[in-house]
Amino acid sequence: xxxxGLHLPTLSVQEGDNSIINCAYSNSASDYFIWYKQESxxxxxxxxxxxxxxxxxxxxxxxxxxxxxxxxxSLQIAxxxxxxxxxxxxxxxxxYSTLTFGKGTMLLVSP
Amino acid sequence: DSxxxxxxxxxxxxxxxxxxxxxxxxxxxxxxxxYQQSLDQGLQFLIQYYNGEERAKGNILERFSAQQFPDLHSxxxxxxxxxGDSALYFCASSPRDTEAFFGxxxxxxxx
Numbered sequence: 001x002x003x004x005g006l007h008l009p010t011l012s013v014q015e016g017d018n019s020i021i022n023c024a025y026s027n028s029a030s031d032y033f034i035w036y037k038q039e040s041x042x043x044x045x046x047x048x049x050x051x052x053x054x055x056x057x058x059x060x061x062x063x064x065x066x067x068x069x070x071x072x073x074s075l076q077i078a079x080x081x082x083x084x085x086x087x088x089x090x091x092x093x094x095x096y097s098t099l100t101f102g103k104g105t106m107l108l109v110s111p
Numbered sequence: 112d113s114x115x116x117x118x119x120x121x122x123x124x125x126x127x128x129x130x131x132x133x134x135x136x137x138x139x140x141x142x143x144x145x146y147q148q149s150l151d152q153g154l155q156f157l158i159q160y161y162n163g164e165e166r167a168k169g170n171i172l173e174r175f176s177a178q179q180f181p182d183l184h185s186x187x188x189x190x191x192x193x194x195g196d197s198a199l200y201f202c203a204s205s206p207r208d209t210e211a212f213f214g215x216x217x218x219x220x221x222x
Binding site for chain 2: 032034036041042043044045046049089091094098099100101102103104
């Protein structure tokens with residue numbers, strides 16, 4: 001089965017709220033994780049990544065947290081905007097950058 | 112725009128037929144990956160090439176094959192097509208063993 005999974009298929013938030021999308025992984029040997037955003041009709045778009053020697057990494061309005069103890073990733077989006085509406089995938093590097101993707105969480109942002 | 116180009120964008124074909132999907136990676140990227148995205152299976156890694164050589168293989172059927180040419184573009188060949196092969200096929204490229212950049216995908220419909 002998949003080693004990376006998302007618990008909630010849909011997250012609905014109001015514009016301006018902070019969003020948190022969670023992901024569990026099962027391969028404790030994984031050392032690199034990526035969050036992707038996929039808008040309708042488009043390919044996955046890189047958002048942010050984190051290596052296993054880090055607990056937190058920040059980008060523009062996004063933060064990824066990694067908890068290796070419980071094998072959990074989260075993506076935090078600050079001040080969520082309607083343009084953030086998309087499906088978000090976490091992915092685990094299985095070696096040579098071959099990625100194992102979770103099933104995805106759809107983020108719906110209401111104006 | 113990720114810099115990865117896939118053609119065609121849409122393809123409709125009959126069962127039993129063979130099709131070829133084409134991918135041009137980002138300039139300078141040596142690694143090319145193919146992924147299949149379907150509603151029930153999510154994003155699944157198929158195969159990876161690095162500088163013309165097969166590097167990793169995922170859940171790729173024997174009816175499917177790929178290659179990477181000296182100019183680094185890649186083709187994914189799907190033969191003896193079945194209805195269940197209908198999906199989005201993504202190509203991605205990477206400069207190194209880190210994040211992969213995805214193309215816009217080819218939507219294959221088998222009728």
